[in-house]
Amino acid sequence: MTDSYGKPHEAPPNEKRISSLSPETAIHKMTCAHCQQDWIYLFRRMDTGERFHLCPECESVWLEGGDLRLDTDVYLSEFMSPADPGREWEVIEPADQ
Known part of the structure; x- marks a missing residue:
């Protein structure tokens, strides 16, 4: 990724995680x-290894x-x-389903 000045920068952790999601992996x-x-x-x-359900848009959480x-x-x-x-x-x- 590059910033507004064209310099490379690391994407924030949430952008990395969200960009790796696809509808095929949705519950x-x-x-x-x-x-x-x-x-x-499913995340x-x-x-701790604890699994939970998450909406990346609003960050709502449901326990498994x-x-x-x-x-x-x-x-x-x-x-x-x-x-x-x-x-x-x-x-x-x-998480793997």
Whole structure:
């Protein structure tokens, strides 16, 4: 990637993760119940191995086994450790289904 001056720079972690997603890897191509703007994907925390469902658009989170058809009040920043805000996308990765 390049910046507005044409200099190369590293994409932010969330852009790297989102750009690697495709609708084929979405959970049964289910649209987010919260924002209706993106598919829901299965992710994994690299630090704990915990798997969860995530809408990359609005960062809504559903715990694995939760009803994805229902809206959620949990967001990625709340789901991850509040002790290190802003690094959420650095410690998660798309999970195998």
